Amino acid sequence: MPLVYFLVVAALIYSAHKATRVKGLLNAALWLAGTSCLTSILVYILGSPGLAVIELSVGAGLVTVLFVFAISIIGDEKITSDVFVPHWLAISISVVSFGMLAYFLIAQHMPSAQSVTTSPIFSDLFWEGRKIDIYLQGALFISGILGILLLIAPAVSKRIKEGKNK
Amino acid sequence: MNTLVIIAIVSLIAIGFYCLIITRNILKIIVALQVLVKGAMIAMILAGKLTDQMELAQSMAITIIVADTIVAVIGLAMSIQLREKTGTCDIHSISKLKR
Incomplete structure (x- = not known):
């Protein structure tokens, strides 16, 4: 394993x-x-x-x-213009900060698994305990779909018109 | 084994963060965000496993997946608009969209 x-x-x-x-x-x-x-x-x-x-x-x-x-x-x-942050600085920031995070996570004692006798079933927790979250996620998904349709529609219709003119 | 998973989490977040800093292409930024969020999702699952609250961790991870997908979808739609309006995918030209 x-x-x-x-x-x-x-x-x-x-x-x-x-x-x-x-x-x-x-x-x-x-x-x-x-x-x-x-x-x-x-x-x-x-x-x-x-x-x-x-x-x-x-x-x-x-x-x-x-x-x-x-x-x-x-x-x-391909975007070839200069980046705002130099590569060496970006690498240094990433390595130092996340290296420290990894060190502290691994060095610390990991919590052992606790035995909980009354663990809720996933479906109960998901559909009953977090009902409002699920409704919000549904609304978020629908608004996302409507948003992408509104944003993409002009570009796609322009492409279709260009194709017809050719 | 938990140490290996922690190494994966930290590596994914570091790779995504590094790419987020240095890249200017909006599509590459969305890729970096996706990688970063995958690290966060695995961290959530590991935390749920260690505290024996797997059900709660799974439901939170599903919320993360939904939010991440919506961010990717909106970002891709914005990249199409950016390309149509400015002719480039450079993130610095995104302010030209308001004109």
């Missing part, structure tokens, strides 16, 4: 690194989909198969399709 953990974690870190550093947006989207797949495997191993399925379908499926759709509309572009 530790070997499986090690392999999944190593592949996850490599995939995330490639998603952020690879040239080409389509390649980045595909590496991101791989990161989502490996995240769902890790979540499954950690003992939450329902969440792994949701992460796989939403993270690796829906978001990747949306990325490819957006890239097909706007195309791939």
